[in-house]
Amino acid sequence: MxxxxxxxxxxxxxxxxxxxxxxxxxxxxxxxxxxxxxxxxxxxxxxxxxxxKGENRPEAANEISAGEPPSAMILGDSRTGVVVEVVGKPVASLELERGKRPIGILMLLPGCHHTALDFFPKGRLCDTCIGLPAETSIIRVAVGKGLFPVAVSPTGVCWNTEKDSDDLQRISQTLNELIVGQSLSNLPLFVFGASSGGVMASVLPSLFNVSGLVIQIASSASEDLLSHEHSITGKYPPSVYMHMPRDLVTAARVEDDLEVLDRIQAPSKEIRLLPKQIDESFFSSQAEGITSEESKTMFAALKEVGVLDADGRLNSDPRTSSWRETLSKSVPRLAHDDGFRPDESPVAELLNIAYAQHELSADGIEQALEFLILKHREN
Missing domain, CATH: 3.30.160 (Double Stranded RNA Binding Domain)
Structure with a gap:
């Protein structure tokens, strides 16, 4: 039959x-x-x-897993990128070479007192950029993974997570600019946020189609996560929490967040950022413009006055210690060029990272992005 x-x-x-x-x-x-x-x-x-809608893109995942990022996305002094203003605040991104296409977008949200200009070095296309060491390192890793980086500044000093805030409006307008102006539609969106930016990143999945989150030195907007626990079960994007255990309050909140993510069946990963040992090459190996001789001088001076212990670790929080006075005397040229100003100085950022209590860091970012890329591919 x-x-x-x-x-x-x-x-x-x-x-x-x-x-x-x-x-x-x-x-x-x-x-x-x-x-x-x-x-x-x-x-x-x-x-x-x-x-x-940004869903079901196995072709993008295959491009990512191939380990061959687009060669067009170059980070260099003369090819920094473009800066546009959205609601009066800068948005910085790399330019794309014609005919080249990334396999995802990485939106970067800095913490309080910081802007998008921290992520890109000063150059011909961005003479107002600052280019702090950790931020530019994150950009390089992102570009190496084939992701298109775009950094967005908060409207005020810190991010406002209220649903009718100008900050959320700016993020929406930035995404529209990318989709229309740079022809980046249909790409998965990953979001990195540090401190206040990390809290903002955690609320975006309720408003946009986010494929993955990196929340650094922060916890999520826990009340929202808990109150929507039942409705977002199985729907919340994969998340990586990168925190500094020295900050006990944030570490406890991160632990609570990870428990919630387990309950709602959201893939998650924890990366702990620990204090660093400072040696003679510490500064010159991580920041452009610092010579090896200057780095040796800085190390010796900090050790001589007791800012560093016998193992080369900071004895106290560099946000309140007297290292600026010491280095101003030992490396006057660098003191003039760098300024040692909080939130603007590469040296200040590197010391804050070494102390590991509350500072944006590029450490572990490669593992974080690989985790999100893998989960996106599996999905």
């Missing part, structure tokens, strides 16, 4: 319990073929709709 609707010998179909004549058979065959075409087209359109 042949199943109903199956093709029979002599070009005829069985239907309605009787055989059809030749004309009826040809007409039925045409309808069958047309119906198959409609099914194929319908599936194609459905797939396109899913991609438009």
């Amino acid at each position: 042949m199943r109903r609707g199956s093709l029979m010998a002599k070009g005829r179909f069985r239907g309605g319990g009787r055989f059809m004549n030749a004309n009826q058979s040809r007409f039925a065959l045409g309808c069958f073929v047309f119906g198959c075409m409609l099914i194929v087209l319908n599936r194609a359109f459905n797939k396109a709709g899913e991609v438009a």
Whole structure:
């Protein structure tokens, strides 16, 4: 016996319990073929709709896993990128070479008192950029993974997570600018946020289609996460928490967040950022513009006055210690060029990272992005 609707010998179909004549058979065959075409087209359109929402992009995941990032995305002094203003605040991103396309967007949200200009070095296309060491390192890793980085500044000193805030409006406008201006539609969106920016990052999945989060030196907006626990089970994006255990309050909140993520079946990863040992090459190896001789002098001076212990670790929080006075005397050229100003000085940032209590850091960012990329591919 042949199943109903199956093709029979002599070009005829069985239907309605009787055989059809030749004309009826040809007409039925045409309808069958047309119906198959409609099914194929319908599936194609459905797939396109899913991609438009940022979903189900195995082709993007395959590009990521291939380990061959687009060669067009170059980070250099003369090719820094573009800076536009959205609601009066800077948004900085790299330019794309014509014909090249990244496999994802990485939105970067800095902490309080910081802006998008921290992430890109000063150059021809961005003479107002600052280019702090950790931020530019994150950009290099992102570019190496084939991601298109865009950094957004908060409207005020810190991010405002209220649903009608100007900050959320700016993020939405920035995404629209990327999609239209840079033709970056259909790409997965990953978000990195530090401190206040990390809290802002945690609320974005409720408003945008986010494929993954990196929340650094911060916890999520825990009240929102808990209050929506049942409604977001199985829907919250993969998240990486990068924190400094020396900050006991944030460490405890991160632990609470990870427990919630386990309950709502959201993949998560914890990366702990520990204090660093400072040696003679510490400064010159991580910041441009500092020579190896200056780095040795800085190390010796800090050790001589007791800012560093015998193992080369900071004895106290550099935000309140007297290292500025010491280095101003030992490396006056660098003191003039760097300024040692909080939130603007590469040296200040490196010392804060070494102390490991509360500072944006590039340590572990490669593992964090690899985790999110892997989970996106699996999804």
